Structure formats: structure tokens, C-alpha cells
Amino acid sequence: MINPQKNSILVVDDTPNNIRLLFDLLRGVGFNVSVVKSGELALEKLHLIQPDLILLDVMMPGMDGFETCRRLKADEKSKDIPVIFMTVLSDIESKVKGLQMGAVDYITKPIQIEEVLARVNVHLALRNTQVQLMNEVTEHREAEMKLQETLKELQKAQTHLIQSEKMSALGQLVAGVAHEINNPVNFIGGNIIHAIEYTKNLLNLIQLYQEYYPNPVPEIISEIEEIELDYLSDDLPKLLHSMEVGVQRLQEIVLSLRLFSRTDDSKMKLVDIHQGIDSTLMILGHRIKEYPDRPGIEIIKNYGNLPLVECYGGRLNQVFMNIITNAIDGLEQAINSQKIFTPSIAIQTEVLDSDWVKIRISDNGCGIPVEIQKRIFEPFFTTKPIGTGTGIGLAISYQIVTEKHHGSLECVSELGEGSEFRITIPIKRYQ
Numbered sequence: 001m002i003n004p005q006k007n008s009i010l011v012v013d014d015t016p017n018n019i020r021l022l023f024d025l026l027r028g029v030g031f032n033v034s035v036v037k038s039g040e041l042a043l044e045k046l047h048l049i050q051p052d053l054i055l056l057d058v059m060m061p062g063m064d065g066f067e068t069c070r071r072l073k074a075d076e077k078s079k080d081i082p083v084i085f086m087t088v089l090s091d092i093e094s095k096v097k098g099l100q101m102g103a104v105d106y107i108t109k110p111i112q113i114e115e116v117l118a119r120v121n122v123h124l125a126l127r128n129t130q131v132q133l134m135n136e137v138t139e140h141r142e143a144e145m146k147l148q149e150t151l152k153e154l155q156k157a158q159t160h161l162i163q164s165e166k167m168s169a170l171g172q173l174v175a176g177v178a179h180e181i182n183n184p185v186n187f188i189g190g191n192i193i194h195a196i197e198y199t200k201n202l203l204n205l206i207q208l209y210q211e212y213y214p215n216p217v218p219e220i221i222s223e224i225e226e227i228e229l230d231y232l233s234d235d236l237p238k239l240l241h242s243m244e245v246g247v248q249r250l251q252e253i254v255l256s257l258r259l260f261s262r263t264d265d266s267k268m269k270l271v272d273i274h275q276g277i278d279s280t281l282m283i284l285g286h287r288i289k290e291y292p293d294r295p296g297i298e299i300i301k302n303y304g305n306l307p308l309v310e311c312y313g314g315r316l317n318q319v320f321m322n323i324i325t326n327a328i329d330g331l332e333q334a335i336n337s338q339k340i341f342t343p344s345i346a347i348q349t350e351v352l353d354s355d356w357v358k359i360r361i362s363d364n365g366c367g368i369p370v371e372i373q374k375r376i377f378e379p380f381f382t383t384k385p386i387g388t389g390t391g392i393g394l395a396i397s398y399q400i401v402t403e404k405h406h407g408s409l410e411c412v413s414e415l416g417e418g419s420e421f422r423i424t425i426p427i428k429r430y431q
């Protein structure tokens, strides 16, 4: 059952006769046997060798068997090695004490060859099985940890893929739409100025006619009444003016879309961070403004004096978009839970140590519980209902800030009070 070649036994005894007997017996069946003559020497020896079993005499001068056993059970390195006590036949008390000290068994003196071999074999078999099991458990654990790591890597890769695909598809779509709209919008914008001018001239002319020809033919009188000339003359300039305002707004939106989507993001460029934040806010305008059943969200900008930052502008806009969208979601949740407050988002920028810029985006919304804060940057982690949240916004943002820009993204939040996200990135490309 036991392959003695593989197992080693340490004999601790001070009686030469016993030592000789045990040594010959165990060596004779093929075990690897070491012998020491005292408890002190046994402990020393255990720094050098790792036997599979210890045969320990109880009665020894100096440190006795019990103390030796207590010490080797207290040592992490030797505590799992099975110990068999050797004690005098009648000494029941010693046997019990030995077992209490952590011994697995005892052998009675004078030594019986068969008994020694039988007990040694049983305990070595047990020990070997235990070691094997422990190895298997360790292997299992290692395999599980590797699997966990691989899974994390996979999720990261997946997020990356979704991110780049989404970005390029969405970016191209937005850039395409912006480009297509740009021409007609500029065309309308350019012409409306002339339309306003011409209209003014024509209305002037009509007024002159009315002054110099105060009594027109009946057909003209009825036409003037028909078209309500007074009202028309008053309303037409106003109407054209509001069209002009509308076109200007369209032009701003188109510019924001183009800035936001930056499809030329393959290289780092010098970017105006504030412009990126502003175009993001412009695009999110419909979620910020007031509705009949919801107050508007106040935007508090506290912009520092930032230099142009060498970065991937489009990607950073994506980060602003994710964080501000989450802030709006958090504010809406707080509004829905009847919290009485003025919903607001504060955006603060500053230069740190002349090498870094820091952007803080904070809200006074629902806040994030501590146990959830640890998980918000994990891919696919969301607390929002299915179909609303994807759980990749912050994972993507984290990747963009830390991996693409070698910066940091942190979250500070207090439940019921609000949340702050802090982005720190280098002003110059990270070498």
C-alpha cells in the first residue's frame, strides 16, 4: 500500500537500543530514515528536512516528547507532519496527553515490530492521501483564479470592442449627419440675412406707395384687407428674426456634433477640454432643460485657466458624456424619490503641478452606496433596470482615462448626498 522509497521518517529517541531496532526495521523495508537523540535536535533537524512522519519518544532528557510535539505543532512548517508517540505500555496518562498534544497515534514500548510497521503504514497512507488532496485543492484554486483572471480580461476586451465599434459607428454616423446638415444650414443662414434685408426694403416701399398714393383702386384695397397687410408687415420681420435665431442654434449644434464625434481620433491632438465639455452639454441639452413634470438641471461651471491638452478629444468627450449622463440619471432618481432640492451638476477644471489637468464632475443626486462604489467600474455592472443601463459607461471611461491617457478616474460619493467623478490626465502625451 505504501511505497517506502518515497517516504521519509524521523525517529526521535535517546535510547540506543530502540534507535538501532527502529532504524534497522524501517530502513529494512525501504523507508528513508533519519535519527536524532533529543527534542532540541529534532526541532533543529526540521529546519533542514521535511519528513512524512515522526516517531517521537516521550521520555527524554532535556525537552521531553510532549514539549517537542507542542513546539513542532506550533510551527507552520512542521505542524502537518503526523507524530506517533512511543510510550511505555502501562502509561495511559501519557498516551492521552500525547494525543491531546496533536499526536495521531502511539506505539507501546517495548517495541513490537509488526505493530510499528502497521501503524506507520496506516498513518503514512493517510498522510499521503491528505497531501494529495491538499495539492489538488491548491491546483483547483489556482485554476479557478486563472479562470477568474481570464474572465476579467475577456470582459475588458469585450468592453473595448463594444467601445471601439460603437464609437466608430456612432462617430461616423454623427459626423456624416453633421456634414450633410452643415451645407443646407449654412445656406439658409447665409440667405436669411438677405431675406431680412429684402423684406425690410419691400415693406418700406409699400409704405411709400401708401403715403404717395393714399387712394388706390378697389382691387388693391380688397387685397390689402384680404392679406391683413398691417398684421403681415408687423409679423414678417419678427418671424424672420426667429428663423435667424433658429438657424444660429442649428449651426451651434452642428458644430458641437462635429467636435463631439471627432472621427480623426487616431492620433493625439491638442484639444480644448472646455470646448469638449460644452459640446457634450449642448448635446445633452434635452435632458438638462426643464419639463412640466421635472425641474431643469442647473449647470454650475467653474472653469480654470487650462492650456490645450494633448489627448484623444473624441474619446474624452465620450467620458464626459458617460459621467454627465450618469449624473443626470442620479439626479432624476433623487427627484423621483421626492427629495426636495435644486438638482445641479457642477463642473470644475484646474491645472495641477503644471503637468496635469483635473476635471471634477459632481452632482447632488442620489449618491452611491459604499458597497456599490467598489463595483461601478466593472464591465456590465449596472443598478439600472434592464434596457436602461448597460453597465459599460464607466468601464469604458475608466479604460479611456487610465489606459489611453495614463490618467486616473476616481469616484467619491455619499449616499443621498451626491457623487463626484474626478478625471486627472497629463497635459502632454505620456512618454
Ligand SMILES: Nc1ncnc2c1ncn2[C@@H]1O[C@H](COP(=O)(O)OP(=O)(O)O)[C@@H](O)[C@H]1O
Pocket (backbone or CB within 6 Å): 322, 326, 327, 328, 329, 330, 331, 363, 365, 366, 367, 368, 372, 376, 381, 382, 383, 384, 388, 389, 390, 391, 392, 393, 394, 395, 419
Ligand atoms: N452620478 C451617479 N450617481 C449615482 N449612481 C451612479 C452615478 N454614476 C454611476 N453610478 C452607478 O454606477 C453604475 C454603473 O454606471 P455605468 O457604467 O455608466 O452603467 P449604467 O449607467 O449603464 O448603469 C450605475 O448603474 C449606477 O449605479
Ligand SMILES: [Mg+2]
Pocket (backbone or CB within 6 Å): 322, 325, 326, 391, 393, 394
Ligand atoms: Mg451610464
